[in-house]
Amino acid sequence: MNHFFAIRSHWGRALAIFAIVCMAALGISSGFTTPAAAAEAVQTCNPTASNGCVNGILQDESQHALSGVVVTLSGVESAATTTDASGRWAFSVAKDGSYTVSIDPTVASAHDLKADKATVEIKKGDFSKSRQVVRFDEAQSSDQSSPSSTASSSSSSSGSTKQSDSTSTADDDNPWADFSARVWDQLFSGIVFGLLLGLMSMGMNLVYGTTRLSSFSHGEQVTLGGLMAYVGTQILHWPLIVSAIFAVVVGGITGWIQNDLVWSPLRKKHVGAMQQMIVTIGLSMTLQYLFQFFFGADVKGITLNVPQGYQIGPITTDTPTLISAAVAIVVIIGVTFFLYQTRLGRATRAISDNSALAAASGINVEEVVRVVWILSTSLAALSGVLIGVYFNGIQWNTGALLLLLMFSAVTLGGLGTPNGALIGSLVIGIVADMSSLFIPNDMRYASALAILIIVLLIRPQGIFGKLQRIG
């Protein structure tokens, strides 16, 4: 079979060469009557005011270049060329008009090309028509009965080309294969994002639990962590781990300072939770503009190198992502241990349950709240570092963009319940990422927030929240 084709294509090539010789002869003879600059075969062609281009690349379905194939140009001007090692060919033409490019039909059939001939319209100086690219591997299949059939000259024929493509390649484009290939990757990225979101909303939930304050500046604490890690790695040239510790320490110190300077005095003056919340909004804006002032508005990469991804079972991942997820899990377990197994942790939960009763039973509420603030901002800073690594960069408003998701996660899990934040975050992360299998990618957070509404309709206190007695 192959042998047979080889012979046929050999004859075909000979015929084609003969045809070219004839055309060239015709070109020469007509050259005396019309003194025009003829089309010429060139290495690469770029359209200018004085020439147009007909060019392309000859390759088969699997993108293997077909070199040494004769490509013939006819029409207003004629020329012939041979494809180079990468399958490229180009003609520079001088006149506007209709050109037909063809290759040997036997080559086309031997390599399963969809066409061996295409007619294009060249108009110099017009961006959409000064260069015409002809691709036999993708063009409409040649129709022997109507030699004027065009492959790529009008939009209507390209529309039909597309249709025939989609039917002819339907066998290897099984939508279910595509779906199952993505399911595990989407689930995995949803879990990783959920864990990181859980880490950052945990601190916010602790502050809410002990002081009934919804902190709008928690997002900026996250950004601060990421930006401090950037300062460490890119400005001070420290290793990432040292920078991460630096970021967490800076985060913790800001929590301590703001508790002692702002929140503690406000609590002593019995300023309501609503008013304090407005203060956090002001703080959030101030911090955002300060970040922008000092760091600029562009994305800051904490690391310059790009991790090389690899395949673990059905998922593609990379080392920094796995380390980020592992750190998040370890820290979340550690904080849970602290809350349930240590004296201070139990005191924190006692204050969450009933602050007045806890104070009456001898717990130093102010001291515990200070620790909670330091813990909360340190966790935020750590999650900022991890999110900066996982998202491949941090900018002045990254935290602010995540803030509403944090609130949703906390509300979903149950306001003030330590583990509610984690479960809520995982639900939000997984639902958001998995939903992009069904709905457009830029709408995926909407589905997570739809879950929030449904859960709150069924369980108004959130998944883990306790029903509050009203009145």
Added chain:
Amino acid sequence: MNKKSSRKYLTSALAAGTALVLALSGCGSSSSSSSGSSKAFVLGGLFPETGSLAYLGPAETSAWKLAAKDINAAGGVLDTKIQTVSADISDADHADQNTAGAQSVLSKNPSVILGPASSSVVLNTYKSIAEAKVPMISMGATSPTLSGISPYFFRTVPPDSVQGAVMGNLIAQNGVQNLAIAVFNDTYGTNLRDAVVKSAEAAGVKIVYGEKDTFDPSETNFSSLVTSIKATKPDAVLVIAFDQTKQLLKEMSSQGVDTKTKLYMVDGNTADYSKDFEAGMLKGAQGTIPGAHPSDAFQKRLKTVTPKLADFTYSAETYDGVILAALAAEKGGATDGTTIKDNLAAVSGAKGGTACTSYKACLSLLKDKKAIHYKGQSGIGAFNSSNDPSSASIGIYQFNGDNKPVFNHAEEGEVPKA
């Protein structure tokens, strides 16, 4: 959601306050040594100093200052030194700052405003500027929908129908069979995407992702998007975005999508990434930027204004916009917006005239009552009836081992009339 809107309100209030302070402080610093008579040509500028387009700011501002310097060196407009006023316009995600920036410049009664560069921001601001009868010349707004949007809107950059056609052919001639497009949901992004899709599909390229799908401009987590793109098994990816590109490309690279020879970018993100990625990450990737590549001589002159300037995108377009506006005022004999609007097409050579390449040369021709045709740095033709350049060139760039785009070649042609 209530909380969010109240926060937005507060943000805009703060922004307006800041703008007011800036405008007031501007009064003190920007008024030049001239007498300040009402006839002086006031050159306005709206540049992105913050937001996702902030990287374009330095090149635009430097070109704008250089043009003002050149005009004053040649004696100013109508023999009076010109004054300048500018403000931060940010990006379309900060619509409050768009309005505040435009108002702060309009309050100084400018003769013309250069900018904004983003199509979405132009849409947010052109009405108030046109109502004040001030012509605006955008150096980077390439959305096809802006053609002829207002008699006061001009641009020195060709619309994206042109860039899209060049990009579509570039992709097709490199043998791409299945193309995925990562495009952000923005007027600029989706319009350019449509133009690329049209010309790439006509040449037989199949669009496997992104013909309808977009991503949110404020997206931070690109893992899901890249997974979707990867699942469609593209053999090349076109990225249409602004600063989001950095995170997206890193995610693509770590998930194993080729960011070298199989990557295409457009004017919004063909920039210097030498400080953002490891060397070699983008080697061989290609990008298109409308407009002529600024010549070495012009780049050197820009560096006299801003010595550390590294990115020159839209600098030539900004410079030409300023010079054209000053020439239009000179030709019309007045510095008000309407006069400049009426004469811009004429000085750009719409009715022919003697070609001249600098403000000084054009000025002396105008003083001799000759018709002129200013041929500037950006290589654009005269304004057509939609106030678009009638012809233009698109530069094709290839990234080198340091992740910097290097000029490869330009394709020239006429801009189709809207």
